[in-house]
Each structure stands twice: as structure tokens, then as C-alpha cells.
Amino acid sequence: MKLIGRILLQLWLGGMFTPEGFVFRALFVSVLYGISCLLGLAEYTAFLSGTSPGGDISWETASVLGLIHLLLHVAFILFVPISLITAVLLMAWERLKFRRARSNIN
Amino acid sequence: MKARLIAYAKQAGVALVAFIIATAIWLPCLHLIYRKPLTDFYSEKGISPKARELAARHLRLWTDPASRAVELKKMRGSNAEWDFMGRTFLVWSLANMSLREPELKAQYLPVMDQIIHETVKIEKTDGIYAFLMDYAKAGTYVVKPARSLFLDGEIALMMGARRMLQENPAYKEQMTERLKVIEERMNGNPLMAMESYPDECWTYDHAVALAAFKLQDKLDGTDHSALCQRWIAIAKKYLVHSQTGLLVSSYQTDGTQLIGPEGSTIWMVVHCLQVVDEPFARDQYERARKELGRITLGFGYGTEWPVSWQGPRDIDSGMVIPGFDVSAGSSGMAFIAAASFQDWDFLRALAATIDMAGFPSYHNGELKYCASNQVGDAALLYAAVLGPMWERISKP
Numbered sequence: 001m002k003l004i005g006r007i008l009l010q011l012w013l014g015g016m017f018t019p020e021g022f023v024f025r026a027l028f029v030s031v032l033y034g035i036s037c038l039l040g041l042a043e044y045t046a047f048l049s050g051t052s053p054g055g056d057i058s059w060e061t062a063s064v065l066g067l068i069h070l071l072l073h074v075a076f077i078l079f080v081p082i083s084l085i086t087a088v089l090l091m092a093w094e095r096l097k098f099r100r101a102r103s104n105i106n
Numbered sequence: 107m108k109a110r111l112i113a114y115a116k117q118a119g120v121a122l123v124a125f126i127i128a129t130a131i132w133l134p135c136l137h138l139i140y141r142k143p144l145t146d147f148y149s150e151k152g153i154s155p156k157a158r159e160l161a162a163r164h165l166r167l168w169t170d171p172a173s174r175a176v177e178l179k180k181m182r183g184s185n186a187e188w189d190f191m192g193r194t195f196l197v198w199s200l201a202n203m204s205l206r207e208p209e210l211k212a213q214y215l216p217v218m219d220q221i222i223h224e225t226v227k228i229e230k231t232d233g234i235y236a237f238l239m240d241y242a243k244a245g246t247y248v249v250k251p252a253r254s255l256f257l258d259g260e261i262a263l264m265m266g267a268r269r270m271l272q273e274n275p276a277y278k279e280q281m282t283e284r285l286k287v288i289e290e291r292m293n294g295n296p297l298m299a300m301e302s303y304p305d306e307c308w309t310y311d312h313a314v315a316l317a318a319f320k321l322q323d324k325l326d327g328t329d330h331s332a333l334c335q336r337w338i339a340i341a342k343k344y345l346v347h348s349q350t351g352l353l354v355s356s357y358q359t360d361g362t363q364l365i366g367p368e369g370s371t372i373w374m375v376v377h378c379l380q381v382v383d384e385p386f387a388r389d390q391y392e393r394a395r396k397e398l399g400r401i402t403l404g405f406g407y408g409t410e411w412p413v414s415w416q417g418p419r420d421i422d423s424g425m426v427i428p429g430f431d432v433s434a435g436s437s438g439m440a441f442i443a444a445a446s447f448q449d450w451d452f453l454r455a456l457a458a459t460i461d462m463a464g465f466p467s468y469h470n471g472e473l474k475y476c477a478s479n480q481v482g483d484a485a486l487l488y489a490a491v492l493g494p495m496w497e498r499i500s501k502p
Contacts, residue, residue, distance in 0.1 A: 017114075017121035042465045042476045048425050049434045051479040052183030069465075077136065077462070085128035086121065093120060 019087040019094070026083040033076040041069035137404025140458040147457040148445055148490050153206055157490035159473035160483055161203060164196050166472060167480070168217050177480045187256070188481040190237035193221045194260040195484035198495070201267035205494035211271055218268045222277070225264070229257060238303065245304030248359045249291055256302035258284045259315035266321035267495060278326070285322055288315050289333065297344055297361045298337050306364065308356045309345060310371045312337065313378035317499075320381045324499050334382045342386070349414035350397050353390060366415035369398045369408040369436025373443035377492070380446055381499045391447045399440060399452055400430075405462065406444075406455025408436030438482050441489035446496070460486070 015021030036042075044053060044066035053062035147156045167174045181189040200214040228236050234254045235242055247253075262284045265277040292298040292315075299307040300315075316337060319330035344361050345353050352367035353375055365371075372394045379387035397412035410426055410433035411417050426433045437456065444453040460466075465476035474483055 017117045022121075042467065045465050045477040046180070046479055048463075048477040049438075049479050049482055050184055050425060052180050073465070077139075078132070081136075082125065082128045082132050085131055086124045089124040089127060090121060093124065 019090045022083040022087040022090070026080045029072070029075045029080050033072040036069045036072045041065050045070055133403055137458050140461040141404060141454065142457065144450055144454050148453060153203055154490055156473060157487055159468065159471060160487040160490065161199065163472035163474050164484060164487065165217060168220060181480055185239060186237050187239060188479065190225065190257070192481040192484045193225050194264050195481065195488045197221050197264040198267050199484065199488045199491050201270055202491040202494050204271050206491065215271060222264055222268060225261065242303050247301055247304050249301060253287060254302050255288060255300040255311040255315055256308065258288055259311050259318055262318040263314055263321065266318055266325060269325055270495060270498065281322065285318060292333065295359060298340055299357065299359050301359060305358050306356055307359060308371070309353050309375050310355070313375040316382045317378040320499050338383045338386055347415060350393060350412045352393050352397060352412065365417050367412055368417060369410045369433055370439050372398070373408065373436065373439035377442045377446045381496050388447065391443055394443065395449065395452065398436060401452065401455045402430065404455060405459040406452050407432045407459055408440035409433055410436045438485050441486055442492065445489045445492055
């Protein structure tokens with residue numbers, strides 16, 4: 001478990017500004033959002049309309065769960081695509097740099 | 107070490123620029139994912155797919171007592187008014203749907219009757235407070251015996267909507283009786299104000315009552331046009347917020363204004379006034395659209411208050427998202443006004459927002475919005491099917 005954590009941290013921080021880093025973070029957020037969807041946390045977003053959760057769950061717990069899903073949703077629809085576009089732009093920039101360097105050598 | 111640090115900073119700078127460019131590319135495109143043809147939400151003829159799915163869920167709630175008990179617990183745990191309004195919006199929706207597709211009438215009439223019967227029964231057994239917020243018990247009604255225009259107006263309109271599909275003598279009698287009380291109380295006050303809560307009158311409830319009068323005129327051949335025009339004249343003179351020209355939301359029986367213009371109120375007011383005084387209603391809609399309606403990056407929403415008037419955040423406004431001032435209550439009700447005044451751009455933008463931020467959940471042909479609730483979904487359903495009932499009232 002510790003090893004997985006270390007690998008994830010390395011991937012998260014190691015390639016902070018690389019295309020791979022952006023893709024990794026986009027995938028990571030997507031996985032978290034997928035888990036949130038599978039767990040049905042969307043049901044708790046009713047706190048947005050001020051609706052009591054009903055059932056046995058307290059208002060506070062339901063709001064926290066709803067907020068987690070809301071933040072992951074926002075991250076999924078904003079951060080993920082922006083990160084992927086950033087990765088594409090960085091790859092294009094690196095390729096451009098590489099071509100320039102090669103033509104300078106030639 | 108220094109060279110490595112400089113290279114790292116350079117890499118960070120390039121990444122930051124790329125991230126900013128990516129944001130500038132993505133943000134204007136985001137709404138395209140959620141933007142669907144208008145007919146997906148509102149159809150001028152027939153019933154849109156979304157309306158069918160929303161209605162399917164509500165019909166199940168009224169035919170499955172266990173599911174309904176869960177939903178009612180949620181509604182009443184937040185606001186007893188929502189339980190009541192969830193019923194009224196659903197009955198008005200079913201009436202419009204039956205007028206759009208007459209073959210649905212046989213299926214919907216028993217549900218409408220069940221809702222009306224149960225609602226009136228609760229009101230009779232537990233009194234008006236059963237559907238009012240707790241603070242109603244803390245004050246004393248100025249006019250006695252205590253009656254709430256909120257309940258009388260909406261129940262009368264429910265009964266009228268049902269009668270529009272098929273006459274029912276019992277409902278005719280009850281509707282006439284309720285509207286008679288409203289008429290007497292309105293005529294007994296210089297501002298034609300009737301309380302919904304103790305010494306608290308709501309423009310929303312007056313507009314609903316006026317629509318109920320117009321419906322009665324259509325059904326029974328009565329004539330309340332003088333009463334309606336008198337209310338409009340009073341409203342223009344005493345109930346208008348000076349900076350925006352919008353109708354205020356609530357006031358006391360002596361005319362003292364309590365709450366200024368609010369999105370959660372005005373959008374429904376303009377819808378109801380459409381059958382009372384169309385030019386005035388349209389003018390109010392255009393003002394509300396300018397003051398409270400927003401489209402940002404293709405997403406539509408309503409703010410609760412205009413810039414020139416800030417009210418207290420309450421149960422009607424719902425959560426207000428700071429920065430954008432997005433109000434759940436105002437945005438939900440804005441659907442009704444946008445559909446009424448055929449503001450298709452705004453309606454399409456609102457529909458994109460609810461699909462993006464409402465967390466739609468589809469299951470067995472049923473649709474619900476997780477971020478909303480039963481009354482919110484019923485109001486959306488009403489927005490998706492409104493039209494035929496108002497058209498019939500307006501026809502000479």
C-alpha cells in the first residue's frame with residue numbers, strides 16, 4: 001500500500017509540469033469521480049437545493065458527501081479536459097523545440 | 107543546482123501558459139456538451155422526452171406509497187410548503203400534458219383526483235399550518251378566521267386545472283367557495299392584499315389567485331376582469347420596486363414592503379400574470395430577464411436579487427453560489443418564465459445548466475435531478491409542458 005502511495009506521489013509531483021504529469025492527474029481525477037458516481041454520492045447533492053437527506057443519514061454527513069461529489073464533478077468537467085488540452089499543447093511545444101534544435105544542428 | 111532550478115522554473119512557466127491557453131479553449135466549449143436541442147426539454151406540440159421522464163417518476167411516487175413516503179419526508183423535513191407545491195405543480199403539469207395528448211387523460215385524471223383529495227383532506231384535518239412553515243404559528247392573522255392565500259389560490263387553480271379536462275361538480279363547488287373567500291378578502295383591503303402568513307402577503311400568491319379567477323371565468327362564465335385590472339392598477343402604483351420597476355415579493359396588509367424583488371417569486375408571478383394582463387406581464391418578464399437572468403459561457407441561471415436590492419437568503423432562494431450569485435430557487439423558477447415568454451435562448455441555456463449542475467439521474471425511463479428535489483422537479487416538469495392551459499384561458 002505504501003509503495004503504491006509512493007509511486008502515486010512520485011507520478012503526481014515528479015512530472016508536475018510534463019505532459020505525462022497532466023495526463024496522470026486527469027486520469028487520477030477521472031478515477032476518483034468514477035468511484036464517486038459508482039458509490040451514488042450524486043444523491044447527496046440535494047443539499048444544493050436545501051433539501052433534507054431523509055433516511056438515517058445526518059444533514060452534515062449528507063452535505064459533506066454531496067460536496068465531495070460536487071467538487072469531483074467540477075474537477076471532472078473542468079480540470080480533466082483542461083489538463084488533457086494542456087498535455088497536448090506541451091507535447092506540441094516540445095516537438096516544436098525538438099525540431100528547431102535539430103534544424104539548428106543541421 | 108541553480109541551472110536545474112532555472113530549467114524547472116522555465117518548464118513551470120511554459121506549463122502555466124499552456125494551462126491558461128487550455129482553459130481559454132475549454133471554457134467556451136463546455137456548454138456544447140450539455141447543449142441539446144430545445145425540443146429535448148420543451149416542445150411546442152406534444153410532450154418532450156424530458157417531460158415524459160420527469161412525469162414518469164412523479165407518477166410512480168403517487169402510485170408507490172413507500173417511495174412517496176421517502177420523498178415526502180425529505181420535503182417536509184426541509185419545508186412543509188414544498189410538499190404542497192410539489193402537489194400543485196404536478197397537477198398543473200398533468201393537466202397541460204393531458205391537453206397536449208388527450209389520450210393521457212384517462213391515466214392522469216385519477217392521479218390528479220388523488221392528489222387534490224389528499225391535499226384537501228390534510229388541510230381539513232390538520233389545518234392550514236400543515237402546509238405552512240413553522241413561523242406561521244408564531245404570529246396572528248390580521249383577518250380572521252385565519253386563511254392562507256397561498257393554499258386557497260393554488261388549490262383553486264389545481265381544481266380548475268382538473269375541471270378543464272373534465273367537469274367535476276364537487277370541485278366546482280369547492281373552487282367557487284375558495285375564490286369567493288379570496289374575492290371578499292381582497293375587496294376588504296384597500297390594497298387588495300390577502301395574507302398567506304400572519305400579516306404577510308405574497309405577490310406570488312396573488313398572481314396565482316388571479317390566474318385561478320381567469321380560469322373560473324373560462325369554466326363558469328363568471329367575470330372577474332374588473333377585479334383583476336384593479337389589482338394590476340394597485341400593484342403598479344404600490345407594489346413596484348422603484349429602482350428596477352419589478353414587483354416586490356412580499357408586503358404587509360397595510361402595504362409596508364417586506365421583501366423586494368426576488369427571482370424565486372417574480373418568475374412565477376410573470377407566468378401567472380400572462381393570462382391577466384399580458385403586456386404588463388411581458389414588461390415584468392423583460393425587466394426580470396435584464397435584472398435577474400444571466401447567460402455565462404452558454405449556461406443560463408437566475409440570480410435571486412437585483413443589484414439594487416439585496417434580500418435575506420432564505421428557503422425560497424435555496425443555495426446562492428457566491429461570485430456568480432446563482433440561486434437554485436430563482437434558476438428553477440426561471441424555466442417557467444422563459445418557457446411562458448418563449449425566450450428560447452434563455453430556456454436552452456437554462457436546460458444546459460440543469461444538465462451540467464443538476465446531476466440528472468435516469469432509471470427505468472424515469473428522470474430526477476439529484477441536486478433538486480420533488481418540488482423542484484415538479485416545477486421543471488411544469489415548465490416543460492406549460493402552454494395549453496394558458497392558451498385556453500386566453501382564448502376569447
